[in-house]
Amino acid sequence: MPGLLIGLVCGAGELFLLTRLTKVLLAGDMFKTFIYVLFKFLLIAAVLASVTIWFRSDLIWCGVGISSVLIIGAIIINIRNRRNGKGEK
16 A cells, blocks of 8 residues: 555645646746646656556555545635635635
8 A cells, every 4th residue: 555655645745736836827927837837747757657666556546645635635725715715706
C-alpha cells in the first residue's frame, strides 16, 4: 500500500497547486499561471514515474489516492467557501 500513501500525498500537493492556480487565473497573471501549470505537470509526472518504477503493483492505488484527495478536497473547499460567503450561491 505504499502507492496509496504516495498518491494521497501527491493528491494533496495537486489540490494545493490547483487552488493556487485558480487564484492566479482569476487575477490574470499569465506568467504565474504558466509556472503553476508546469509545477502541476512535473508533480504528477514525477509521482507516477516513481511509483511505476518502484511500486508497479501499487500504481492503481496511487491513482485512487490522487483522485480521491482531489475530489474530497474540492468538495470540502467548496463547502467552506460557501459558508464563508466566497463561493457561488
